Amino acid sequence: MISRLRDWLIDPTVRPYDVDSPEFSIAHRQIVQRKVILRQLFESFYRECRAMDLRYFKDCPGERIEIGSGAGIINAVYPEVITSDIKILPFIDLVLSADRLPFPDNSLRAIYAINVFHHLPKPRDFFRETLRVLHPGGGVVLIEPFHGLLAGWLFKNLHKSEKFEPDAPTWEADNNAGPFSNANQALSYIIFKRDRSRFEREFPQLELVQQHPHTHVWYIVSGGVNFRQLLPNSLMPVVSFIDHALSPLNRWIGLQHTIVLRKKSRIHEAKINARVN
Numbered sequence: 001m002i003s004r005l006r007d008w009l010i011d012p013t014v015r016p017y018d019v020d021s022p023e024f025s026i027a028h029r030q031i032v033q034r035k036v037i038l039r040q041l042f043e044s045f046y047r048e049c050r051a052m053d054l055r056y057f058k059d060c061p062g063e064r065i066e067i068g069s070g071a072g073i074i075n076a077v078y079p080e081v082i083t084s085d086i087k088i089l090p091f092i093d094l095v096l097s098a099d100r101l102p103f104p105d106n107s108l109r110a111i112y113a114i115n116v117f118h119h120l121p122k123p124r125d126f127f128r129e130t131l132r133v134l135h136p137g138g139g140v141v142l143i144e145p146f147h148g149l150l151a152g153w154l155f156k157n158l159h160k161s162e163k164f165e166p167d168a169p170t171w172e173a174d175n176n177a178g179p180f181s182n183a184n185q186a187l188s189y190i191i192f193k194r195d196r197s198r199f200e201r202e203f204p205q206l207e208l209v210q211q212h213p214h215t216h217v218w219y220i221v222s223g224g225v226n227f228r229q230l231l232p233n234s235l236m237p238v239v240s241f242i243d244h245a246l247s248p249l250n251r252w253i254g255l256q257h258t259i260v261l262r263k264k265s266r267i268h269e270a271k272i273n274a275r276v277n
Helices: 002-009 022-034 036-056 123-133 149-158 187-194 196-202 217-222 233-245 247-253 266-276
Strands: 063-066 082-085 108-114 134-145 206-214 256-263
Touching (some): 036 108, 036 134, 149 247, 187 196, 187 206, 187 256, 206 247, 217 233, 233 247
Antiparallel strands (some): 134 256
C-alpha cells in the first residue's frame, strides 16, 4: 500500500529521468519554479542559512558559496552567493566536487548546503577541504533530513531513490553508485549525533555550534522536489501558520534540521586553552 501511495505521489515531471542525470536536476528546477509552496520553503531555507551565517560567522571575510545548488534558486534571494554543483547545469556558476573546491586556502566565509551533505560519498574528504578553504571563524551551514520519529518513518518509507539507514556501519558510501542513488539520508544523524565524539576527535578544528530541527507540515504539503504538492497555493498562509504553531513539537515531528560548523580561529583556540590552563 505504501509503495502504491509513493508511486502515485511522484511528480510526473521527474518520473522519466534517472536520478543521477542532469535532466533530473533540471526537472527539479522546473518543479521549484512552478510550485509556490515549495519555492517559499526553499526561500525559508535560504533565510535560515543567512541567519546562521550572520550569527556565527560575523566579521569573517570571504565569499559565500552554495554547494550542490542543483534546482535551488538562492540567486533570486541572495545574488552574491556563488552557486555550484557536481553536474553541468545551465543555471549554476561553477561545476565542482565538494571534496575539491577551487578556492585558495582560508578564502571563504561560508559554505551553504541544502539537502546535499547526505549525498557526499566521502564526508571526511569534505571536512578536510572545508578546513582548507574556510577563513578562521567562517563555517558551514547544512540543512539535512532530521532523524525524529516522523522523519525516520517518512524518509524510510516514501523516498524510494534514497535510503535512510541510521545503523550504517561507516560514513562512506559505495563509490560505484551515483550521488543521488547512493545517498543515506541518515548521514547527518550518524556523524553529528551517533558518532559525534568520533567527529570531534577526528576534526577538532571544526566546532559544532548549532543543531536544531524544524519544518514538518510545510515540507509534507509542498511535496518536496519529487512529489506532488498536496494543497493549493492559496492555502500557503495557513500552511506556514500551522508549521510555526507546531514548532514546540519539532523534536518529534521535524523533518529537517540545521547543522552549523565553524572553523576555529586562533583567538577562539586561545580562549579555550586559557580556560583549560
